[in-house]
Amino acid sequence: MDERIVNWLNNSDFEFDTDESEDQVDDSDIDPDYFPNQQPNEEQNIWNCDNDGIENDVDENAQLIANKFEDDVNVNTPSNEITWGPVTGNLNTITYNPHNLDVGINPDIIDCMEDCAPIDFYTLFFDENVLDFLVSETNRYARQIINSRRLSKCFHLKKWTPIDRTEMRNFLGLIVWMGLVSMPNLRDYWRTDFLYKTRVPEVMSRNRFELILGMFHCGNNEMIEYGRLNKVQHLVDMLVANFNKWYIPEDKVCIDESVVPFIGRLVFRKYLKNKKHRYGIKIFKLCSKDFYTLRYNMYAGKEVIRETDVSYKILANKLNQENTHLVGTLRANREVIASQSNNNVVILKWRDKHDILLITTKHSDQIIEIQKRDTIIKKPLVVEDYNTGKSYIDRFDQMSSYSSPLKKTIKWYKKVAFDILLSTATVNALSLFKSVTKNKSITITTFKEEIIKQLLYKPNVPQPISQGLNHLLVTKQQKRMCKACYAQKSENLGNTTHHNP
Numbered sequence: 001m002d003e004r005i006v007n008w009l010n011n012s013d014f015e016f017d018t019d020e021s022e023d024q025v026d027d028s029d030i031d032p033d034y035f036p037n038q039q040p041n042e043e044q045n046i047w048n049c050d051n052d053g054i055e056n057d058v059d060e061n062a063q064l065i066a067n068k069f070e071d072d073v074n075v076n077t078p079s080n081e082i083t084w085g086p087v088t089g090n091l092n093t094i095t096y097n098p099h100n101l102d103v104g105i106n107p108d109i110i111d112c113m114e115d116c117a118p119i120d121f122y123t124l125f126f127d128e129n130v131l132d133f134l135v136s137e138t139n140r141y142a143r144q145i146i147n148s149r150r151l152s153k154c155f156h157l158k159k160w161t162p163i164d165r166t167e168m169r170n171f172l173g174l175i176v177w178m179g180l181v182s183m184p185n186l187r188d189y190w191r192t193d194f195l196y197k198t199r200v201p202e203v204m205s206r207n208r209f210e211l212i213l214g215m216f217h218c219g220n221n222e223m224i225e226y227g228r229l230n231k232v233q234h235l236v237d238m239l240v241a242n243f244n245k246w247y248i249p250e251d252k253v254c255i256d257e258s259v260v261p262f263i264g265r266l267v268f269r270k271y272l273k274n275k276k277h278r279y280g281i282k283i284f285k286l287c288s289k290d291f292y293t294l295r296y297n298m299y300a301g302k303e304v305i306r307e308t309d310v311s312y313k314i315l316a317n318k319l320n321q322e323n324t325h326l327v328g329t330l331r332a333n334r335e336v337i338a339s340q341s342n343n344n345v346v347i348l349k350w351r352d353k354h355d356i357l358l359i360t361t362k363h364s365d366q367i368i369e370i371q372k373r374d375t376i377i378k379k380p381l382v383v384e385d386y387n388t389g390k391s392y393i394d395r396f397d398q399m400s401s402y403s404s405p406l407k408k409t410i411k412w413y414k415k416v417a418f419d420i421l422l423s424t425a426t427v428n429a430l431s432l433f434k435s436v437t438k439n440k441s442i443t444i445t446t447f448k449e450e451i452i453k454q455l456l457y458k459p460n461v462p463q464p465i466s467q468g469l470n471h472l473l474v475t476k477q478q479k480r481m482c483k484a485c486y487a488q489k490s491e492n493l494g495n496t497t498h499h500n501p
Helices: 002-012 060-075 105-112 118-122 128-148 154-157 164-181 187-189 206-215 233-245 312-321 382-402 412-437 444-455 483-493
Strands: 256-262 280-287 293-298 326-328 338-339 347-351 355-360 367-372 373-380
Touching: 002 164, 060 280, 105 412, 118 154, 118 367, 118 412, 128 164, 128 206, 128 233, 128 444, 154 206, 164 187, 164 412, 164 444, 187 206, 233 293, 233 338, 233 412, 256 382, 256 412, 280 382, 280 412, 293 382, 293 412, 347 373, 367 382, 373 382, 382 412, 412 444
Parallel strands: none
Antiparallel strands: 256 280, 280 293, 326 355, 338 347, 347 355, 367 373
């Protein structure tokens, strides 16, 4: 099936720029057309984006657009003539999982991880292979920099020593902690002033942290395997493989775009005017129930063959043939008709606060009633199912936005690496933790705190961020323990069973 999908993607109505071969693709981080104050225009590819919220007066041109849609479909599928008519409701019936295979969370972890801690779920993704890869590539990049520069001009590199597993865990733990505790400047985390002083920086000195941050790398610059994405794609592939190892998709999944904010110079930086962060790296994500991310694909420009653009016209027909339903929305400046084709693709328009244009291979124009507070609302069933699926990635975006570990940097790949490693993997671990342990009350902040405590652990600095008990001796001689310990044991054991002899 994968080969056929690739063939459909390559045979779609997307045209690749063939002026350059794959080997000649510019892998530079510099975008020569970068103008941060310029408004988007039609001449620059990096500004073009899909605007789902555009409203146009489409009613008077509906028939003309419908005819154009039919012509486009006929061009792409010459052997099967597609005709449109009223919605009959006779759609394809697809049986999901006919062999009753295991879906959802991997049964292996349901049975053995019911009493595990948050760090145990996080290490399902951030395993030893990922950790060793980061340590190896960071040390490799440091050696490359040291060998290619005069140390007299880079005196701070003279202090570089190879990083190990413990230090890499500590470094990433500090990055996540800095997302929880916001300070004006990076160096403020190591200030000794009583307004800023904490015990967490005892794990690592400021100079060492800045040195590791500068040398942090997740790709071999000497071996170009992924073109423009070479600096981070191998790490993404490793984490995505772990994501899919512990969760099997159910019948409903959602594909949508997200963005890693980045305003620096980058040839495939995108302008997304409907997003909170308008400039950044576009990410296509596949999410399932309980905000779990299964796929993480970066958009690297039209020249990269890895990325493709498939219209709904092709996608609906092909997914129908593969016994897979499609439910989605259309832009108002595209196909706008309210009818059903002879290959069971339904396109309709429904007005709530504004016009909503939908395409589906699963639903008819059935209207259902939904109780909302004290009123009953009528809406198409396809709208309700679409909102359910769309909520998967919306909830993920909400969870990942809390205490984001992303910091300002001129290196785009560091932001992508921290996003998937410290944000996406953490939210996925929280999803598994809630489902397996049945602990629905834990918040994303508390979950991160528990992970940070373990990442920051060092043998010579045990539990650096644990406040512990405030030990105060009491004056009574018959109780030879501090006040806090006595109160705690009294509560647990009673006031007659814990006295010292």
